Amino acid sequence: MSAKQVIADLKALSSVGKAAELQRFFKTGPGEYAEGDVFIGVVVPQTRKVAARFKELPLNEIAKLTNSDIHEVRLCGLIILTNQFKRSRDLNEKKKLFNFYLRELKAGNINNWDLVDVTAPTLGEYLLQLEDPMAVLNKLAKSKSLWERRVSVVFTFAFLRAGDLEPTYEMAERHLGDNQDLMHKAVGWLLREMGKRDPGLLRAFLQEHCTEMPRTALRYSIEKFSESERKRWLLTR
Secondary structure: OOOHHHHHHHOOOOOHHHHHHHHHHOOOOOOOOOOOOOOOOOOHHHHHHHHHHOOOOHHHHHHHHHHHOEHHHHHHHHHHHHHHHHHOOOHHHHHHHHHHHHHHHHHHHHOOHHHHHHHHHHHHHHHHHHOHHHHHHHHOOOOOOOHHHHHHHOOOHHHHOOOHHHHHHHHHHHHHOOHHHHHHHHHHHHHHHHHHHHHHHHHHHHHHHHOOOHHHHHHHOOOOOHHHHHHHHHHHH
């Protein structure tokens, strides 16, 4: 198995028309958050199928994928990595995969919201093993990189699944003043997920922070409330 084979399989599925559509959708134009990113027009279900065929790809070959200029190639590498993390029962192997992920994030290879959101909820499970997971989250949260900050929020999905709601609450508070719309969406999404598990805790968060929350974050966070309650919260902004 090699990265070269993976890339060949993805290119065989490429579509010029779909590539143009994806480049518009993922904001690759001048001044946009993914300026200059390259798409070849492979949709996510196709990418997942390719990833499944290369599930045993060695980490050094995955690195060749995550360092690609092509978005779908990076996505495929990250899906393979995430699937290997899911399957592994060895904590040292999970640590190796997690540290690889952080290196790729720091290198700027995980550089769009889809790349973050398909990986961070799963890779974040490694943090549950650490004595001080908040040290990792806080370091990412103060980064100048939008994608590192988004990972700091989306990592907390793993804590929610484990029944620990505090990291999501803390990261949401920390990022209320972020000026990026993609962060507002991430904060609202994770608060909504927190609210599914503890509606009272979400209401307490809103009671304290509603007037300072970006409207996008507020709208996302209250999506599961009744229409009448959503209207009441929106009227406070």
